[in-house]
Amino acid sequence: MGRKSVTSMLAALAVATGLLTAATAPAAADTCGGGARNSSVDGASARYWLHCNEGGNLIVWGWVDDTAMDGKCAELFFRFPDNPNYTTTERACGSGERNNFRRVFHDTRRANIYLRLN
Numbered sequence: 001m002g003r004k005s006v007t008s009m010l011a012a013l014a015v016a017t018g019l020l021t022a023a024t025a026p027a028a029a030d031t032c033g034g035g036a037r038n039s040s041v042d043g044a045s046a047r048y049w050l051h052c053n054e055g056g057n058l059i060v061w062g063w064v065d066d067t068a069m070d071g072k073c074a075e076l077f078f079r080f081p082d083n084p085n086y087t088t089t090e091r092a093c094g095s096g097e098r099n100n101f102r103r104v105f106h107d108t109r110r111a112n113i114y115l116r117l118n
Helices: 003-024
Strands: 028-030 037-041 044-052 058-066 073-080 083-093 098-105 111-117
Touching (some): 058 083
Antiparallel strands (some): 073 111
């Protein structure tokens, strides 16, 4: 295999790996506070805040937008390090649709939050 072919293959692998990471990396692995979080992927965007109350609960509020006519829904996906078997989503379906949400998650102060299309 020539040097040019190897270089092309390595470049393609680097691009593919970067795209895979961008699609699956969490928008946030966060705890309480710290201001607004913004996340976007082709076809979706989200903005949200996290707060912990004195009762040990995580409160997340914000919005998720579906920004493309692609037949897919924008999803903000929540996974919790303190309870890895529990996941949930907030969804917006249909181009131009926005879902405003406020969720209270009991007995946790951390969440991994991903924006994705589904």
